[in-house]
Amino acid sequence: MTFLSQIQAILWKDIRCELRSKQTWMSMGLFALLVLVIFNFAFDLRVDNKAAIAPGALWVAFVFASLLGLGRTITSEQEKGSMDRLMLCPVDRKAIYLAKLLGNILFISVVEIIALPIFAALFAVPLFTGELLPIVLLGTIGIATIGTLFSAIAAATQARELLLPLLVFPLIVPVVIGAVRATGALMASSVNEPPWLGMMLAFDVIFLSVSLLTFEYVIED
Amino acid sequence: MSAPYLEIKGLKKTYNLKPILRGIDIVLDQGKCMALLGANGAGKTTLLRILACLTKPVAGTAGIGGLDIGQDVQQVRLLVGFVGHQPNLYDELTGLENLLFFGRMYAVKNARERAVTLLQQVGLARRSNERVGTLSRGQLQRLSLARALLHSPRLLLLDEPDAGLDDEGIELLEALIREHTGQGGTTLFSTHNFERAVKYSDQICMLSGGRVVYHQVSNDLEAGSVRLAYEEALR
Numbered sequence: 208m209t210f211l212s213q214i215q216a217i218l219w220k221d222i223r224c225e226l227r228s229k230q231t232w233m234s235m236g237l238f239a240l241l242v243l244v245i246f247n248f249a250f251d252l253r254v255d256n257k258a259a260i261a262p263g264a265l266w267v268a269f270v271f272a273s274l275l276g277l278g279r280t281i282t283s284e285q286e287k288g289s290m291d292r293l294m295l296c297p298v299d300r301k302a303i304y305l306a307k308l309l310g311n312i313l314f315i316s317v318v319e320i321i322a323l324p325i326f327a328a329l330f331a332v333p334l335f336t337g338e339l340l341p342i343v344l345l346g347t348i349g350i351a352t353i354g355t356l357f358s359a360i361a362a363a364t365q366a367r368e369l370l371l372p373l374l375v376f377p378l379i380v381p382v383v384i385g386a387v388r389a390t391g392a393l394m395a396s397s398v399n400e401p402p403w404l405g406m407m408l409a410f411d412v413i414f415l416s417v418s419l420l421t422f423e424y425v426i427e428d
Numbered sequence: 429m430s431a432p433y434l435e436i437k438g439l440k441k442t443y444n445l446k447p448i449l450r451g452i453d454i455v456l457d458q459g460k461c462m463a464l465l466g467a468n469g470a471g472k473t474t475l476l477r478i479l480a481c482l483t484k485p486v487a488g489t490a491g492i493g494g495l496d497i498g499q500d501v502q503q504v505r506l507l508v509g510f511v512g513h514q515p516n517l518y519d520e521l522t523g524l525e526n527l528l529f530f531g532r533m534y535a536v537k538n539a540r541e542r543a544v545t546l547l548q549q550v551g552l553a554r555r556s557n558e559r560v561g562t563l564s565r566g567q568l569q570r571l572s573l574a575r576a577l578l579h580s581p582r583l584l585l586l587d588e589p590d591a592g593l594d595d596e597g598i599e600l601l602e603a604l605i606r607e608h609t610g611q612g613g614t615t616l617f618s619t620h621n622f623e624r625a626v627k628y629s630d631q632i633c634m635l636s637g638g639r640v641v642y643h644q645v646s647n648d649l650e651a652g653s654v655r656l657a658y659e660e661a662l663r
Contacts, residue, residue: 208532208533208534208535212532213532213533216529216532216533217533220518220521220529223520223521223525224518224520224521225520227520227521227559228520287514287516287517287518287519288512288514288515288516289516289517289518291482291512291516292516292517292530292575293533294482295480295481295482295505295508295510296505296530296533296534297502297503297505297506297533297534298533427484428482428483428484
């Protein structure tokens with residue numbers, strides 16, 4: 208069985224399980240919407256401060272909602288014991304990581320697709336430009352890459368719900384800063400902005416490389 | 429004289445500095461079946477998990493079919509079929525989907541055909557398209573057995589496979605073990621039932637406190653004498 212078909216099989220299994228249980232998508236989506244609604248009421252949005260506040264609110268909603276889903280990535284398999292079963296298979300551990308990562312990116316993306324129009328309506332910001340796509344994509348990849356690795360570490364501990372955000376938040380700070388600033392730059396055409404997209408891409412590549420190299424040692428007993 | 433199929437030498441394991449296995453030596457030839465007996469916490473599950481490459485020993489070696497479990501992990505995984513305490517199946521998938529998924533993981537040829545045959549063999553053909561979450565404990569155990577046999581493993585590691593099975597399921601388990609050993613497969617299973625240990629196996633191995641305290645060929649043994657030896661070992 209090739210590396211790619213291993214990834215495909217695990218990813219397909221995860222999608223099928225999620226489509227039937229609807230646990231992760233539903234909770235992530237609802238949480239993102241709640242955060243956006245609360246921020247909308249909490250901040251005094253005016254035309255002059257919108258560009259400063261809205262991107263932060265959007266990415267806080269994405270990050271918090273993502274963590275809900277990321278926490279379930281390995282934990283749910285660990286709780287059911289099916290992770291042991293997967294580990295028994297003669298499958299490359301990198302394939303397991305990549306399948307889980309792709310699943311997380313997909314789940315987070317679905318939530319973002321639902322949340323973005325609601326965000327645009329609530330905050331009255333014109334966000335539907337082609338330039339937003341690479342920002343959301345690179346931000347999502349960065350969050351999911353780190354989150355998938357650390358969900359495996361947290362799953363092996365007792366206080367996994369507490370540990371995952373503590374481990375993930377500090378590490379995704381560069382990506383989140385880049386995503387917030389790049390989104391802000393889209394709303395208010397600012398000049399002399401650093402190349403946020405390039406920085407996010409660099410972090411994604413570094414995170415992905417480190418995760419691929421270390422996942423095997425994290426997941427194996 | 430051929431080399432033993434399973435050869436364990438000085439296997440040790442600790443969890444948080446607490447010794448679980450204190451130097452296990454076991455030899456089992458191809459086509460033989462060994463029953464592992466021992467009280468809770470004796471180290472049976474840990475031993476089986478090490479052999480299934482789910483956890484690593486801190487010392488000692490184990491060879492399966494001439495392969496080292498520490499060096500040739502992926503090849504060993506292909507040789508081993510494992511049934512644990514829990515069914516470890518995907519509740520959201522049907523029985524058939526579970527088997528097809530693992531069939532892909534083990535690159536089983538004609539996986540659908542093999543899965544359907546096994547589901548019939550374990551008496552779950554009628555429920556093959558129902559979600560695993562709706563099956564009873566005994567049915568889940570049967571499905572676990574089917575999944576363990578899916579890739580035609582040469583070594584079957586069964587951790588209390590009789591747990592949750594009704595009389596019919598127990599008969600099925602016996603038939604599966606006999607068929608497996610009859611085809612030259614090797615089996616190592618743990619149980620708390622002395623009668624079953626004597627009935628199914630060629631050898632009995634007793635663990636206590638992470639050590640082998642009793643090892644006997646069981647052809648000429650009776651459950652009563654094994655029970656006495658067990659009580660003696662625990663004293």
